[in-house]
Amino acid sequence: MGKLMKNRNILSSLSLAIIISFTGVVAPNAIAASTPAAEQAEPEKGPHRGRMLRDGDFAIELSIFETGVPPEFRVWATNDGQPIDPKNVDLNVKLIRLGDGTDDINFNAQGDFLRGDMVIYEPHSFVVAIEATYQGKKYNWRYDNFEGRTTIEQAVADAMEINTEIAGPATIHQTIPAYGKLSLPVDAKRNIAARFDGEITKLHVNYGEIVKKGQTLFTVESNESLKPYVIKAPINGVITQLFANAGEQTNGKTLLTITNFNRHIAKLAVYPSDYSKVKLETPVTLNIEGHEDPLVGEVSFIEPSVRDDQARIVWVELEGRNLAEGGFVKADIEVATIDVPLAVKRVGLQGFRDFTVVYAKVGEQYEVRMLELGRAGGEWIEVLGGLKAGTEYVTDNSYILKADIEKSGASHDH
Numbered sequence: 001m002g003k004l005m006k007n008r009n010i011l012s013s014l015s016l017a018i019i020i021s022f023t024g025v026v027a028p029n030a031i032a033a034s035t036p037a038a039e040q041a042e043p044e045k046g047p048h049r050g051r052m053l054r055d056g057d058f059a060i061e062l063s064i065f066e067t068g069v070p071p072e073f074r075v076w077a078t079n080d081g082q083p084i085d086p087k088n089v090d091l092n093v094k095l096i097r098l099g100d101g102t103d104d105i106n107f108n109a110q111g112d113f114l115r116g117d118m119v120i121y122e123p124h125s126f127v128v129a130i131e132a133t134y135q136g137k138k139y140n141w142r143y144d145n146f147e148g149r150t151t152i153e154q155a156v157a158d159a160m161e162i163n164t165e166i167a168g169p170a171t172i173h174q175t176i177p178a179y180g181k182l183s184l185p186v187d188a189k190r191n192i193a194a195r196f197d198g199e200i201t202k203l204h205v206n207y208g209e210i211v212k213k214g215q216t217l218f219t220v221e222s223n224e225s226l227k228p229y230v231i232k233a234p235i236n237g238v239i240t241q242l243f244a245n246a247g248e249q250t251n252g253k254t255l256l257t258i259t260n261f262n263r264h265i266a267k268l269a270v271y272p273s274d275y276s277k278v279k280l281e282t283p284v285t286l287n288i289e290g291h292e293d294p295l296v297g298e299v300s301f302i303e304p305s306v307r308d309d310q311a312r313i314v315w316v317e318l319e320g321r322n323l324a325e326g327g328f329v330k331a332d333i334e335v336a337t338i339d340v341p342l343a344v345k346r347v348g349l350q351g352f353r354d355f356t357v358v359y360a361k362v363g364e365q366y367e368v369r370m371l372e373l374g375r376a377g378g379e380w381i382e383v384l385g386g387l388k389a390g391t392e393y394v395t396d397n398s399y400i401l402k403a404d405i406e407k408s409g410a411s412h413d414h
Contacts, residue, residue, distance in 0.1 A: 297318055
């Protein structure tokens with residue numbers, strides 16, 4: 001929580017402080033997203049809600065059309081305000097994308113407009129370069145159409161702990177949650193009695209004492225032979241119960257109990273929908289109350305019967321670790337391991353419009369990449385589309401970029 005609050009405070013104030021400390025002055029473009037919409041001149045819109053581009057009497061209206069079809073360009077041309085037959089106009093549009101090359105779009109006449117020959121994929125963020133030819137004359141326009149993009153100097157990004165990784169293959173570990181408690185194995189407790197009844201002549205241990213296997217516990221004088229013999233510890237453990245003292249008769253009773261606390265069993269409840277997913281030797285990650293770091297183990301036994309709530313109990317054996325009987329356990333049982341060609345870390349995911357995105361990094365610029373996602377597990381989620389392998393993207397503290405872009409008021413302009 002402390003680190004999260006630290007980074008949120010950084011977002012509001014540290015950016016300027018860092019710039020001052022590095023340069024001695026406030027650099028106006030150290031954190032620079034698009035100029036807020038209120039400060040930008042609103043482009044002229046045409047009757048089809050597209051952007052109007054004019055050169056003398058010749059004009060075109062360039063619109064991204066996506067009603068009932070994937071996004072595509074449609075263009076209407078006029079001369080001196082009068083519609084032009086689209087067959088008389090040659091048109092090419094190039095979309096120059098950040099780090100993703102250039103889309104080269106040609107057009108064909110359809111009805112009263114020119115229709116682009118390729119889908120305009122998200123994000124709709126690019127430099128637009130247009131060349132039109134009409135009656136032998138060429139017309140050229142160029143403008144920025146950015147969304148979900150911002151610029152942050154590297155020194156500031158480092159100070160804000162905005163970390164990146166390269167998108168590529170990953171192994172996804174799919175898990176199901178399970179809950180339970182720690183128990184001791186049946187053989188963890190040993191009740192100690194005399195082999196031959198007699199008088200306890202010496203007690204060699206005390207309640208709570210740690211003993212080792214083979215250590216002497218009692219000296220007993222046999223009632224039959226009147227000869228002394230010793231009773232030794234059969235296991236390592238702790239004296240958890242003591243029922244006898246020197247001078248007493250053994251009388252066939254339990255003299256003490258030794259408990260070995262070095263082994264525990266996490267007994268986890270698995271419900272019917274997940275029965276078939278859990279097998280012997282399935283890996284398990286366990287978070288135990290009172291322990292900061294997770295433990296790892298594997299399923300060692302699956303109880304054949306079910307509880308009244310229809311849960312089946314699976315066992316995970318744990319050695320040592322300073323555990324306590326009865327401790328609560330939250331576990332993740334691994335049910336599938338999947339190698340995928342492209343994945344990103346879930347920590348980097350953010351929401352943008354109606355999309356789930358990561359922020360690609362190119363130099364000191366960052367821009368959204370709308371993702372089509374697949375299977376998820378652990379820290380990874382599979383990417384099916386929207387991101388190229390080898391793209392550098394933001395993992396830690398991606399919310400800083402989201403906040404900066406939202407603050408800029410960048411719009412989705414068609």
